[in-house]
Amino acid sequence: MHPEQAGRRLRRPSALRTVRVGDFKISYVPDGAMLLKPAGRLPTAPASRWDAYADHLNDTARLVANTGGLLVELGPEALLIDAGFGSRLVPDDPSDPALGAVHGGGLPAGLARLGRRPETIGAVAFTHLHADHIGWACADPPLFPAAAFVVPKSEWAAHRLPPEAVRLLTPRLALVAPGEEVFPGVEAFALPGHTSGHTGYTITSRGTRLLAFGDALTTPLQIRHPEWSASDDADPHQSTRHRLRLIAELRRPDTIGFGIHFADVVFGRVQDDAWVPV
Numbered sequence: 001m002h003p004e005q006a007g008r009r010l011r012r013p014s015a016l017r018t019v020r021v022g023d024f025k026i027s028y029v030p031d032g033a034m035l036l037k038p039a040g041r042l043p044t045a046p047a048s049r050w051d052a053y054a055d056h057l058n059d060t061a062r063l064v065a066n067t068g069g070l071l072v073e074l075g076p077e078a079l080l081i082d083a084g085f086g087s088r089l090v091p092d093d094p095s096d097p098a099l100g101a102v103h104g105g106g107l108p109a110g111l112a113r114l115g116r117r118p119e120t121i122g123a124v125a126f127t128h129l130h131a132d133h134i135g136w137a138c139a140d141p142p143l144f145p146a147a148a149f150v151v152p153k154s155e156w157a158a159h160r161l162p163p164e165a166v167r168l169l170t171p172r173l174a175l176v177a178p179g180e181e182v183f184p185g186v187e188a189f190a191l192p193g194h195t196s197g198h199t200g201y202t203i204t205s206r207g208t209r210l211l212a213f214g215d216a217l218t219t220p221l222q223i224r225h226p227e228w229s230a231s232d233d234a235d236p237h238q239s240t241r242h243r244l245r246l247i248a249e250l251r252r253p254d255t256i257g258f259g260i261h262f263a264d265v266v267f268g269r270v271q272d273d274a275w276v277p278v
């Protein structure tokens, strides 16, 4: 990729993007964007570093993160991993040191572009239960009328969701433990630190695999700097430990990664200390 084009992709939200992994068609379906204030979001990064990494910051000096979902299709069957922010906009609060404006709303249109009717999605699996991952699962009336809501057991045990979200999620809850299959060829793996029950999903087919790692990495810069835990990591040391383990897995040649918050470079491989978009 031309360096100038690669640079632009680091500073804008992701387009709808599709990759093939063996028999799977896997698409990032955008819902919206979330702007992160770099110094507050990655408080252990030295301030001087942001000059060197200016190519990762947009014209308002924010890291550009996405809200959305990962549509995993196997013939007529479909799983969605994470469910965006939902149709709303939260403006920037200048007193918040880490989080800027967040908006969602695009996910249904993205599914339509892919020709996937929401009622044919059999399950929505969550990496964790933060608001930017459960948005459309809490839509009322429901967007996914036939879906089970697959929630990591340890994440559900520790959640601090508002009562309305609990009311909407509970009737369709399917709790999952690490190592269990949530869809044919898709397995949950423990990736704690961001939250205590934070979970990744491995999608394997025909000798290749994709790791959907949620918020274990929220910017590709953490591949070079795994010690830069996010300000909203519940346990920064645990998150660094598991980030190192994850990065080692992503270095395997049969593996591609999916970073939901990675600007317009959501699919990639780790080569040396760099994220190489695919």
Ligand SMILES: [Zn+2]
Binding pocket: 130, 132, 133, 215, 261
């Ligand atoms: Zn998130």
